[in-house]
Amino acid sequence: MADIASELQRDVLERFLRYVRIDTTSDQDSTTYPSTAKQRDLGEVLEGELRELGLDDVELTQHGYVFATVPGGAGPTVGLIAHMDTSQDESGANVQPQVVESWDGSDIVLPGDPDKVLRASENPILAARVGHDIVTTDGTTLLGADDKAGVAEIMGAVAYLVAHPEIEHAPLRVGFTVDEEVGRGVDHFDIDAFGADFAYTLDGAEVGRIDDETFSASEVRIRIEGLSVHPGTSKGKMVNAIKLGAQLIERLPRDDRSPETTDGRRGFIHPHRFTGTTAEAELRFIARDFDAAKLDEHEQLLRKLADDVAAEEPRARVSVTVEEQYRNMKEFLDQDPRVTEAADEAARRCGLDPWREPIRGGTDGSMLSARGLPTPNIFTGGQQFHSVLEWASVQDMALSAATIVELAKVWAEPEWATRSDTRARTGASPR
Numbered sequence: 409m410a411d412i413a414s415e416l417q418r419d420v421l422e423r424f425l426r427y428v429r430i431d432t433t434s435d436q437d438s439t440t441y442p443s444t445a446k447q448r449d450l451g452e453v454l455e456g457e458l459r460e461l462g463l464d465d466v467e468l469t470q471h472g473y474v475f476a477t478v479p480g481g482a483g484p485t486v487g488l489i490a491h492m493d494t495s496q497d498e499s500g501a502n503v504q505p506q507v508v509e510s511w512d513g514s515d516i517v518l519p520g521d522p523d524k525v526l527r528a529s530e531n532p533i534l535a536a537r538v539g540h541d542i543v544t545t546d547g548t549t550l551l552g553a554d555d556k557a558g559v560a561e562i563m564g565a566v567a568y569l570v571a572h573p574e575i576e577h578a579p580l581r582v583g584f585t586v587d588e589e590v591g592r593g594v595d596h597f598d599i600d601a602f603g604a605d606f607a608y609t610l611d612g613a614e615v616g617r618i619d620d621e622t623f624s625a626s627e628v629r630i631r632i633e634g635l636s637v638h639p640g641t642s643k644g645k646m647v648n649a650i651k652l653g654a655q656l657i658e659r660l661p662r663d664d665r666s667p668e669t670t671d672g673r674r675g676f677i678h679p680h681r682f683t684g685t686t687a688e689a690e691l692r693f694i695a696r697d698f699d700a701a702k703l704d705e706h707e708q709l710l711r712k713l714a715d716d717v718a719a720e721e722p723r724a725r726v727s728v729t730v731e732e733q734y735r736n737m738k739e740f741l742d743q744d745p746r747v748t749e750a751a752d753e754a755a756r757r758c759g760l761d762p763w764r765e766p767i768r769g770g771t772d773g774s775m776l777s778a779r780g781l782p783t784p785n786i787f788t789g790g791q792q793f794h795s796v797l798e799w800a801s802v803q804d805m806a807l808s809a810a811t812i813v814e815l816a817k818v819w820a821e822p823e824w825a826t827r828s829d830t831r832a833r834t835g836a837s838p839r
């Protein structure tokens with residue numbers, strides 16, 4: 409219902425502007441958890457705000473997660489998850505958001521860097537939002553709608569339900585996570601303690617899009633040991649690991665199986681880091697596909713290339729390690745399609761026409777679904793993530809928050825609540 413969205417609009421915007429000003433950039437190279445201590449700054453704010461709402465089991469954990477319960481009536485316990493950290497791709501320090509109210513469709517110049525301009529002509533999703541209130545950066549940082557839009561929408565929806573005790577809804581568990589952007593978002597996430605029957609991440613983009621399918625992903629590391637000898641006296645002796653690594657890269661498919669040559673449902677192999685010396689080199693690849701068998705083929709191809717190089721230069725030692733990163737959530741979500749269908753139903757009740765598109769990436773939900781907590785992903789209304797041109801529509805964010813409210817209501821309705829018990833089948837225990 410559009411009226412819930414308009415009621416939520418102001419609160420969601422205020423929360424969003426408050427949260428994006430708190431620097432929560434995560435750090436790929438850190439070995440601590442969370443990867444940066446400053447993520448707790450937002451965690452503490454959210455902990456305080458949840459307590460102010462009167463929720464009494466609010467918890468900021470040692471790992472930086474924020475958990476809380478919104479008691480409800482009938483129905484399964486529904487998890488709502490968003491991540492507090494932002495990407496390292498652009499600075500997240502000193503974010504100065506601007507709000508362009510009732511945008512008229514003209515160019516939006518970002519005040520901190522006038523060379524950065526959002527133009528309707530270059531941006532069809534923006535072009536369709538004339539009349540909306542548009543939040544942008546000042547052109548020098550990212551905005552952090554990924555995923556503070558999701559955080560603000562969950563907070564707004566929870567505040568709305570607390571303020572409207574007459575609304576019947578299912579019990580909710582709120583979970584704000586850290587380090588999603590560095591792929592470690594749910595490393596310490598205790599599904600049993602969380603106690604939800606299933607969950608939703610609020611971490612998508614365009615309004616109406618509900619995701620139930622992600623890549624399956626692995627990282628492949630190929631390590632090459634050569635032999636370093638003084639170059640003045642190395643004839644017939646030196647085995648240069650860098651050159652062997654380069655040969656291997658040369659043999660990768662050229663017109664296929666790379667990020668730069670594929671889209672849609674086709675997967676890829678992608679070398680993303682090459683370090684080394686004459687004596688030893690390491691090549692790191694990511695392999696991605698929606699289909700587990702094809703992901704296996706990508707891994708096998710890398711093994712074969714490594715074997716070929718090793719066979720041609722028997723003095724070198726070549727080793728391959730493969731580490732699974734996350735799995736396509738669809739195989740798990742298909743075991744209980746009503747979890748995703750309920751999100752569709754909630755979006756429809758907000759006047760939207762929900763749609764799907766496979767994500768060429770992963771979410772915290774990919775890992776949670778594989779570990780037994782089915783977790784599809786819901787739109788947030790943010791756009792052009794990880795960029796100084798990131799922006800979000802206030803009306804779209806409100807629609808996302810309203811979808812959460814409707815979702816909480818859907819799951820309290822007898823025809824939805826009397827679903828097969830996910831807990832019993834997945835082995836997760838009740839809270």
Ligand SMILES: [Zn+2]
Pocket residue numbers: 491554555588611
């Ligand atoms: Zn995100």
